[in-house]
Amino acid sequence: MKKIRILIASFLVLGVTFLIASCNPETGVLGELPDKSEIQFDITQDFTADPGGNTVIMTNQTPGVTLTWDYGTGRSNKKVETVKYAFKGDYTINITAVTKGGIVNLDPVTITVTDDNLSYVDDPLWNLLSGGVGNSKTWVLDLDADGVSKYFAGPMYFYGTDNGWLEGGDEGCYGDDCWNWSPDWKGNEWIATQGDYGTMTFSLDGGPFLTTNHLMIPSYGEESGTYFLDADAKTLTTTNATILHTNENDACVDNWGSMKVFSITENTLQLGVLRKDSCDGAATLVFNFITKEYSDNWVPEDLPDPDPAIDLNGGTVDDLLSTNVTTTKTWRLSADSPFDWTDLNGNLLNGWQTVEDYEAAGWPGYTSADQASVVENKITFSNDGTVSTIDSNGTEMSGMYSSSTDGTNIITFTDITPFFPIGSSWATVGTTSQNQWKIVKTAKTDGVVSDIWFGKRDETGKNEYMVFHFVLDSGSTGGGSENEGKEVAVDNSKLAYGDLEGNGNFRIELFNEFGSTFTDPPINPDDIAFGESMEITFTLSGITLTSTAVGSYTADYQFASNGWAFGYWGEGTKNSGDTSVTGDGTYTITFTPGSDVSGPIVFTIDIFGLAADIEDISAVTTTIDKIVIK
Secondary structure: OOOOOOOOOOHHHHHHHHHHHOOOOOOOOOOOOOOHHHOOEEEEEOOOOOOOOOEEEEEEOOOOOEEEEEOOOOEEOOOEEEEEOOOOEEEEEEEEEEEOOEEEEOOOEEEEEOOOOHHHOOOHHHHHHHOOOOOEEEEEEOOOOOOOOOOOOOOEEEEOOOEOOOOOOOOOEOOOOOOEEOOOOOOOHHHOOOOOOEEEEEEOOOOOEEEEEEOOOOOOOEEEEEEEEEOOOOEEEEEOOOOOOOHHHHHHEOOOOEEEEEEEOOOEEEEEEEEOOOOOOOEEEEEEEEEHHHHHHOOOOOOOOOOOOOOOOOOOHHHHHOOOOOOEEEEEEOOOOOEEEEEOOOOEOOOOOOHHHHHHHOOOOOOHHHHHHHOOOEEEEEOOOEEEEEOOOOOEEEEEEEEOOOOOOEEEEEOOOOOEEOOOOOOEEOOOOOOEEEEEEEEEEOOEEEEEEEEEEOOOOOOEEEEEEEEEOOOOOOOOOOOOOEEOOOOHHHOEEEOOOOOOOEEEEEEEOOOOOOOOOOOOHHHOEEOOOEEEEEEEEOOOEOOOOOOOEEEEEEEEEHHHOOEEEOOOOOOOOOEEEOOOEEEEEEEOOOOOEEOEEEEEEEEOOOHHHEOOHHHOEEEEEEEEEO
């Protein structure tokens, strides 16, 4: 192996120099700046691997000193770095030493590569990124001056620090911190300023060159540099040129030259950079790019009807708001997902389902602590055209409403403007400048429309609605003048029961965030919303009591609602409404909470002491016959 060597000074002289020049531990004063002749390193061309000298090995031979190699197509501060140049030519390697006394710039070293070795860039990923050897490819951020994202939902997504290449691992997960949020730009404009961000061009014409033109960040301007794509590790590094990105996140990334490749196709590219912990927590910011050719030839789909028909599940607006049988219906704001945005067809743009979804999306102020107050926002419609509201502050209003008959589902208010605070969030429920709502989405529970998304049409030109999610109040069943209650569906095949906590109590578990029913419960927790009472009928069979058994056992509820806003913990003492269990049979237990509760996080029935007195608990079977809430 022929070598080019730069051998400077001896190790003995180096060691003595550093002993003399080292930092004084008592004063913290830097040592003397060493002369560049005292720093030893080695640069070798491996002509066995490449007759043209394409493989270059750089070795730091100076203890206590960090060398940064700037080798033309990238930078590194590894002790031993191997670089493979694909193209022939002269390459200057600039070397900077970080010593105890400060930074020393060493004399640059120029090496000559006499032949091309294009196998180093002959990879499908290199071709997709650059167009292949002798070509170049220009990319743009997927957000234009008109606020349009042409392929992705928006210009930037958010991932965990251990996410990466999306076609490998478990959906791109390579560690413990794996998650993602892929927001639409519309409705989340805070993630990126609307505008033309410029272009970036990856070339393989004579070398791996990168040129960028930053239109939205003038301090970057036009850049020319190089890049290296590690096709195996799915990483990309750039030198002297930076990928297009948003100004909002510029200061939150320490190294814009080091990226993970999340995906790449003929027309799309996703590159992830690490956001530092001080900017709302460590995360991977993934920027979404499309080729300029794709962008220039993109044709938008036909725009939707500005007033599309909305499926009201077979009913009319008046049926939903009030009925001829039940003269009024009361709707309360959802505790879990009180607001979102939809397109004109009623499709949710964010799809938030829980408080945690809002927090993950970066919306400030709405937390689980707000849920108890949010459900106090209620609106009541009567079939005589009157409407009344009461908000979480106790403010009451009343007026009139009318509904459209042309299928547009418009509700117009008179002498009242519904307005509700959404907890401590910045968001509020309001109407348009015409004092209107539009029903843009509905959902059924057990054949009854139980959820309505009232939409406030955007009036700045966007084709979307801000929607407010209301759920049918437990006192409004639509089934008659007397509230007979609503039955909740139960899948007994998913029921958990037995001595689940090992304390001698027989537990029937319907939902428990800390139990086995959390991921696949026998009920839909969203169906549990009531204020007057809940009545559960259950059947036990296969019970054989021991000879010393007590014989009679109290059944009582264990119940906590979202955010621990409400809690009831039965203790086994017989009270009004509790039930005595004596063995096999069908029993009914009633729960009267004394206030509106919804969204359980713990929902069980405990039969105190029963499990300890059963001879063979594995022989016992349990079914829920009926759950009725009012």
